[in-house]
Amino acid sequence: xxxxxxxxxxxxxxxxxxxxxxxxxxxxxxxxxxxxxxxxxxxxxxxxxxxxxxxxxxxxxxxxxxxxxxxxxxxxxxxxxxxxxxxxxxxxxxxxxxxxxxxxxxxxxxxxxxxxxxxxxxxxxxxxxxxxxxxxxxxxxxxxxxxxxxxxxxxxxxxxxxxxxxxxxxxxxxxxxxxxxxxxxxxxxxxxxxxxxxxxxxxxxxxxxxxxxxxxxxxxxxxxxxxxxxxxxxxxxxxxxxxxxxxxxxxxxxxxxxxxxxxxxxxxxxxxxxxxxxxxxxxxxxxxxxxxxxxxxxxxxxxxxxxxxxxxxxxxxxxxxxxxxxxxxxxxxxxxxxxxxxxxxxxxxxxxxxxxxxxxxxxxxxxxxxxxxxxxxxxxxxxxxxxxxxxxxxxxxxxxxxxxxxxxxxxxxxxxxxxxxxxxxxxxxxxxxxxxxxxxxxxxxxxxxxxxxxxxxx
Amino acid sequence: xxxxxxxxxxxxxxxxxxxxxxxxxxxxxxxxxxxxxxxxxxxxxxxxxxxxxxxxxxxxxxxxxxxxxxxxxxxxxxxxxxxxxxxxxxxxxxxxxxxxxxxxxxxxx
Ligand code: SF4
Ligand code: SF4
Numbered sequence: 001x002x003x004x005x006x007x008x009x010x011x012x013x014x015x016x017x018x019x020x021x022x023x024x025x026x027x028x029x030x031x032x033x034x035x036x037x038x039x040x041x042x043x044x045x046x047x048x049x050x051x052x053x054x055x056x057x058x059x060x061x062x063x064x065x066x067x068x069x070x071x072x073x074x075x076x077x078x079x080x081x082x083x084x085x086x087x088x089x090x091x092x093x094x095x096x097x098x099x100x101x102x103x104x105x106x107x108x109x110x111x112x113x114x115x116x117x118x119x120x121x122x123x124x125x126x127x128x129x130x131x132x133x134x135x136x137x138x139x140x141x142x143x144x145x146x147x148x149x150x151x152x153x154x155x156x157x158x159x160x161x162x163x164x165x166x167x168x169x170x171x172x173x174x175x176x177x178x179x180x181x182x183x184x185x186x187x188x189x190x191x192x193x194x195x196x197x198x199x200x201x202x203x204x205x206x207x208x209x210x211x212x213x214x215x216x217x218x219x220x221x222x223x224x225x226x227x228x229x230x231x232x233x234x235x236x237x238x239x240x241x242x243x244x245x246x247x248x249x250x251x252x253x254x255x256x257x258x259x260x261x262x263x264x265x266x267x268x269x270x271x272x273x274x275x276x277x278x279x280x281x282x283x284x285x286x287x288x289x290x291x292x293x294x295x296x297x298x299x300x301x302x303x304x305x306x307x308x309x310x311x312x313x314x315x316x317x318x319x320x321x322x323x324x325x326x327x328x329x330x331x332x333x334x335x336x337x338x339x340x341x342x343x344x345x346x347x348x349x350x351x352x353x354x355x356x357x358x359x360x361x362x363x364x365x366x367x368x369x370x371x372x373x374x375x376x377x378x379x380x381x382x383x384x385x386x387x388x389x390x391x392x393x394x395x396x397x398x399x400x401x402x403x404x405x406x407x408x409x410x411x412x413x414x415x416x417x418x419x420x421x422x423x424x425x426x427x428x429x430x431x432x433x434x435x436x437x438x439x440x441x442x443x444x445x446x447x448x449x450x451x452x453x454x455x456x457x458x
Numbered sequence: 459x460x461x462x463x464x465x466x467x468x469x470x471x472x473x474x475x476x477x478x479x480x481x482x483x484x485x486x487x488x489x490x491x492x493x494x495x496x497x498x499x500x501x502x503x504x505x506x507x508x509x510x511x512x513x514x515x516x517x518x519x520x521x522x523x524x525x526x527x528x529x530x531x532x533x534x535x536x537x538x539x540x541x542x543x544x545x546x547x548x549x550x551x552x553x554x555x556x557x558x559x560x561x562x563x564x565x566x567x
Contacts, residue, residue, distance in 0.1 A: 018462070026465025034459050058459055065465045093565070134565060323463060339565050367565075441462045 001068045003042035005075050006393055010431050012438065020434055023075065023396040024066030025325035027434060034058050041068055079326075079396050080384050086328035087335055090139040094338035096146040096351060097127070097162065099155025101343050105184050106222045107209075119158050119343040126364050127341060128165055135173050143170055145179035146332075147201070148340075148351065153187040155343075163199035178202050184219070185234045185244075186227060193238035203243040206235050207279070211260035214253060232267065239273040247279040251296055255305040258312040269318040276320055278309050280425065299421050303428035310436045321440055322433045324426055326396035334381040334403055349378040350404050359409065377407050388422065398424045 006022040017035045020027045030038060037058055040046065048059055062068035069075060100118040103110070134140070143166065147159055163179065170177035177200055185206045196204070208231065209215040216226035235244050246268060254261060268274050280302045297305060306322075313320040332338040333349040340348045342355070345364045353359035361374040383389060383400030392398070400406065405422045426433060 021465065024465035025463075026461060027463040029460040029462055031459075061459050061461075065461075130565065337565065438462055 001041055001046070001063075002071050004067050004069050005391070006396055007067055008393060008430060008434075010435060010438075013442070018434065018438060019065070019067055020430070021066040022394055023079065023326050024064070025397075026065040026067075027323075027437070028061070028065055028067070029438070038062055038067070076384070076391070076395070079399075082328045083330075083383065083399060087330070090137060090337060092142040092144070092335075092337055093131075093134055093140060094144045094146075094332055094335065095127075096148050096332065096338075096340040098148050098150060098340075098342050098354060099152050099158035099162075101150040101355060102154050103149060103151045103184070104154060104186055104222050105151065105227065106220055108218045108220075117343045118155055120345075123341075123343065123345040123364065124158060124162065126345065127162065130364060130367075131166065131169060135169055135175070140173065140175050142176050142178075144177075147179060147181035147183075148354070149182070150343075151184055151186070152181055153183055153192065156187070156192065160195065160199065163196075163201075167200060180204065184227070185231050185238070186221075188234045188238045190237050190240070193241040197241040201242060203245055204238065205245045205247055206231060207247045207249060208232075208265060209249045210251075210254040211264045213260075228264075232265070235268060235274065236271070239271060243273040243275070246274060246276045248276060249281050250278045250302070250305055250309060251281045252301075255297070255308065258309060262313065262316050262318060266316075266318070269320070276318075278306060299423060299425050300428050303425040306425060307429045307432040307436070310433060314436060314440060321437055323437060324397045324424075324430075327399055330381060330383060330399045330403055333378050336379045349375070352404060378403065381407065392427075394424060394427055394430075398427070 004021055004023065006024075008020045008022065010018040010020075012018040012029050015032050017030045017032075018027070019030060037055060041059060041062060048056065051059060059068070098119070102118065145163075145166065149155070152159055159181075166179075167177055169175070179199070179201050180203045181196065181201055182205045185204070188204070207219070208228070209218045212226070212228040215228045219227050219231075221227060235246060238244060246265070248261065248265065262269075265276065269276060280299070281296045310320060310322055329335060331350075333340075333351075340351060340354065341364060342348065342360075346357070346360045347362045347364060348354060348356070348360050350359075359374055360371065362370040381403045383395070386400050386406065389395055389398075389400050401422055401424045
């Protein structure tokens with residue numbers, strides 16, 4: 001046996017060692033003795049038949065956690081195979097659907113060029129026809145939809161009509177259906193949340209741009225006016241029916257002091273069905289987005305800020321936690337069985353290309369006329385031919401990160417210092433973040449123990 | 459050895475999977491309490507199943523390689539269940555002698 005190339009080691013409490021394995025995605029604490037035994041297993045020819053029961057148990061756990069692997073195993077090949085199987089598997093079908101390009105907000109950084117087009121009857125019918133055809137595949141097991149926009153709730157009727165159609169189709173063919181939505185939540189009242197939950201929308205992503213004074217300057221209503229309070233209120237009410245993931249955008253200004261932000265979202269923290277996570281505002285998408293360039297953090301700066309974010313959240317007992325697991329494929333833009341369908345029927349690969357005609361690879365109204373250049377560069381994206389990533393310990397989780405950062409684009413992306421920006425932010429702070437997770441989990445375990453003791457006494 | 463977070467990753471992370479650390483954080487209702495399962499946004503999977511597929515919530519093993527739900531000649535190109543023979547010119551031939559229709563995924567160019 002040998003040690004996995006995907007192990008990341010850190011110091012734990014009382015001389016213990018911590019090991020995260022990026023392939024198996026486990027995170028373990030090894031006391032001094034167990035660590036010594038691990039090193040013995042990894043460095044010498046050992047005979048498991050001579051192990052004590054305790055050693056046998058540890059040895060099995062090392063293997064289960066991917067920390068110890070067979071001498072002959074090329075771990076990079078294993079990641080590659082998993083990637084190829086998943087990316088090109090015909091067992092799934094996925095659409096990102098934009099019922100409308102219209103939006104009731106006018107965010108300062110929005111990357112979409114605003115054209116208030118809604119999905120026409122012809123496009124809706126064509127999607128139904130195309131999906132019915134795709135369901136003839138005997139391989140199909142999963143069908144997933146992302147409702148995107150514009151603001152998808154401005155196309156609510158289309159969401160309901162297509163969801164009902166898809167769910168029926170999936171029931172008939174025993175295909176597993178799921179969907180989620182990215183919404184500004186302005187129109188998300190209880191009634192809609194309930195109806196969407198009945199349409200198997202498994203979660204909704206909402207966004208907050210800092211504490212109210214900052215948020216209300218950036219995420220403004222199209223006709224002017226603040227949005228913070230109503231978003232928070234709607235998230236709280238809708239979470240009764242649907243899990244909501246609240247993305248909190250972080251930039252240089254917000255990162256100066258997290259206290260006002262945390263105070264303002266405290267009401268959401270720890271609530272059932274609500275999770276909160278930080279997001280990076282990027283200026284790379286389009287010219288429109290370049291308007292926020294001086295506010296945005298680069299990936300390394302973001303990594304630092306993220307550590308601070310989780311640290312402060314823990315100090316305030318907000319219960320946010322961070323973890324990263326391995327993936328089997330890059331994002332949906334690279335999967336041939338996935339596509340983004342815009343309201344006018346035009347097809348793009350990546351979410352950031354919505355509304356950019358030059359990046360479109362065709363239109364569902366005429367699937368024969370495909371722009372090969374805009375299509376094949378995506379579906380043949382290969383994370384394993386990137387020199388920079390060769391041998392990287394993060395490869396199983398990162399898979400070369402966002403493909404858009406590597407691929408040549410027709411559109412004039414701002415692409416400032418793209419080389420620096422390619423890596424996932426956790427490359428720069430994974431140890432700090434894992435240590436925070438470690439401290440948090442230990443605290444949780446201790447609390448549980450104390451509660452159990454108290455219950456026993458009682 | 460003490461697992462702070464147990465190993466495991468879904469076979470297919472076709473949709474972004476949830477990173478819940480404990481079953482109670484899981485968004486997928488059938489997953490609650492199933493602590494040996496990796497929790498995904500869609501379903502919970504165990505990586506190994508003796509029948510060659512995976513088990514979901516102790517319910518059943520799904521054939522990992524896909525199933526054919528067709529019982530007649532409408533079955534598509536590859537149909538291992540009902541079309542055991544492959545003919546290079548005709549495609550898959552079902553047991554009743556019918557030929558499976560060649561199938562093209564409409565979202566592929
Ligand atoms: S290519 Fe990058 S930006 Fe585009 S959808 Fe994928 S991850 Fe997002
Ligand atoms: S993009 Fe960076 S972090 Fe990701 S695999 Fe490549 S080198 Fe590693």
